Amino acid sequence: MQIGPYKLRNNLVVAPMAGVTDRPFRMLCKKLGAGYAVSEMVTSNSLLYGSEKTLRRANHEGEVAPISVQIAGADPKILADAARYNVDHGAQVIDINMGCPAKKICNVMAGSALLKDEPLVSQILKAVVAAVDVPVTLKIRTGWDKQNRNAVAVARMAEDIGIQALAMHGRTRACAYMGDAEYDTIAEVKQAINIPLIANGDITTPEKAKFVLEYTGADGVMIGRAAQGRPWIFREIEHYLATGEHMPAPEVEEIRSVMLGHLHDLYEFYGDLTGMRVARKHISWYTKGLKDSSNFRHAMNQLQTIDEQLNAINDFFNHLQSQDTRIQYATDEVEANGEVLAA
Structure with a gap:
């Protein structure tokens, strides 16, 4: 798949999710098989450019190209200014959010x-x-x-105006994340445009990714919630699409290693206190569905230091490894991890 001058390593895309797809998560997913990742939303309000949160979201140091930054807002001029600002700060692709269903975004007529x-x-x-080149x-x-x-009409309009790729979540705004994704509508849009189309919604397994690509004719698939705590899903899908066979489930020690590497990146990126707090949700996602994890996750949310967090994780994984070296995840354990501001 290609976006503008950028030929991607594959057609597997990390969905933009506010509070989730920060730089450490994007880099991890790319390391584990994703060909492309879109940043969490960056405000289009120039008054907030100097805020700590916005500066952090505009930090792409060490990230594998192409760097895609998603902007959100409802004022054309302000969005154009936001696009220029982000290109000046390293963005190589600008993504416009007209997909987020969250009330706080839609209430200001954005998303x-x-x-x-x-x-x-x-x-x-x-x-x-x-505004940008x-x-x-x-x-x-x-x-x-x-x-x-009205996805077909909007998609045709976007292509005529010069949009170079379209990602589409297969639900309406009113549906949020409820009900089944509308792959028929995605297929209809694919037939109406010539630019790359990336299908999004309910893609939780390698088999589902293959089905969606074949059923809709989409050029790629975008994965959000199913990658939370399971970033290796991208390599699993890549392998399945190439061979028709499943990769072995990750071993306990690899899950521990991936998670600890991710957490240390979070601590460095956010600082100790914020990093420790951000890490809690990722630890919960990584351990969801594992044996004896319910009590572990509850206790984790009470810990107040990085050392306590890391010690508890090592104790838990030592316990797991004493019982089995490999873990199988049930599909229903990775599908819905609670609503996030996914575009």
């Missing part, structure tokens, strides 16, 4: 709320494409609600 206003969508796309991509949903699916 998937924009799908209600196609003229404004056009203005935003034209402003951002004209890097590829601009777009993330959408199938429509505002089941009575108003």
Whole structure:
């Protein structure tokens, strides 16, 4: 798959998720098989450019190219300014968020709320494409609600304006993350455009990734919640698509090693206190479904220092390893880890 001048190593994409797809997570997923990753949303409000959170989200040091930054907002000029700002700070692709269903985003008429206003969508796309000399991509949903699916119209408009790739979550804004993804609508959009289309929604296993690619004709798949605590899902899918065979499940020691490496990157990226707190949700995701993990996760949320966190993790994994060296995850244990602000 190719986006502008960038030929990706494969067609497996990490979905942008606020509070999740920070630089450490993106880099880890790319290391474990993802060909492309889109950053968590960066504000389009110039007043916040100097905030610690925004500066952190604009930090791409050491990240494998192409670096894609997602911007969110509803004002064409402000979004154009945000695109220029992020390109000046290392972004090689700008992604526009018109897919997030979260109320705090839609209440300011950003994210998937924009799908209600196609003229404004056009203005935003034209402003951002004209503002930067890097590829601009777009993330959408199938429509505002089941009575108003306008993804085909928006996709054609986007291609005409110069959007160079489209990612599409197979649900409406009203559906949020409920019900089944609408792969028929994704297939319809694929037939209507010539730019790359990346399918998103309910892709939790290698078999499902293969099915979605074949059923919709999409050029790639985007994986969000299923990668939380399971970043090796990308290499599993890559291997399955290439061979038709499953990779062995990761061994206990590898899970421990991947998680500890991730946590140390979080501590360094955020600082000790914030890093320790951010790490809690990742530890919960990594251990979800493992034997005796419920009590471990509950106790983890009470710990207040990095040393306590790391000691508890090593004790837990030593206990696991004494019982078995390899772990199997059930599909239903990795599907829904709670709602995040996924675009």
